[in-house]
Amino acid sequence: MDNMAKPNLGSVTRLPPADVSTGDDDLDSARVEARQYLEFYNWVLSIKGEYFGYGAEGIIYVFLFEIEPGRPEVNQWIWVIVGDVPPTYIPADDAATPFEALDGYIGALEEWVEAARQGKSVAKLIPVNIDATPANAEMLAGRLRFLDERILPELKGN
Numbered sequence: 001m002d003n004m005a006k007p008n009l010g011s012v013t014r015l016p017p018a019d020v021s022t023g024d025d026d027l028d029s030a031r032v033e034a035r036q037y038l039e040f041y042n043w044v045l046s047i048k049g050e051y052f053g054y055g056a057e058g059i060i061y062v063f064l065f066e067i068e069p070g071r072p073e074v075n076q077w078i079w080v081i082v083g084d085v086p087p088t089y090i091p092a093d094d095a096a097t098p099f100e101a102l103d104g105y106i107g108a109l110e111e112w113v114e115a116a117r118q119g120k121s122v123a124k125l126i127p128v129n130i131d132a133t134p135a136n137a138e139m140l141a142g143r144l145r146f147l148d149e150r151i152l153p154e155l156k157g158n
Contacts, residue, residue: 062101
């Protein structure tokens with residue numbers, strides 16, 4: 001893992017400072033959610049920069065944050081995905097663009113869905129803030145299918 005990997009900054013748009021509105025209430029709300037999600041982790045000392053990668057209103061938002069890491073093995077660039085899906089982060093070592101971040105997110109959650117369907121442990125998989133039950137797995141599988149079939153192709157074209 002290359003914790004110095006840098007994302008493709010040409011694939012994102014720099015956001016104004018956190019206390020300045022973008023003019024889009026949904027985007028601003030998603031940004032607040034993404035910031036709060038990231039700030040939960042003790043390996044984030046501070047957020048130094050914020051970028052918008054992609055948004056489908058009310059469905060999914062992909063942000064890129066430049067952080068001051070609290071540990072040497074943590075990349076200073078972290079993708080955060082929020083919306084009508086479980087929030088998560090993807091280090092820039094694993095994704096250089098919003099498309100790669102979302103594609104990785106979908107793949108990681110598909111592993112979680114399969115484990116939950118089979119009643120297996122999800123402890124070592126991507127953290128998801130719902131119980132690992134077959135019913136929750138089916139609900140999440142439907143959302144992932146939508147993202148994979150409708151959102152990813154659109155994002156790839158950008």
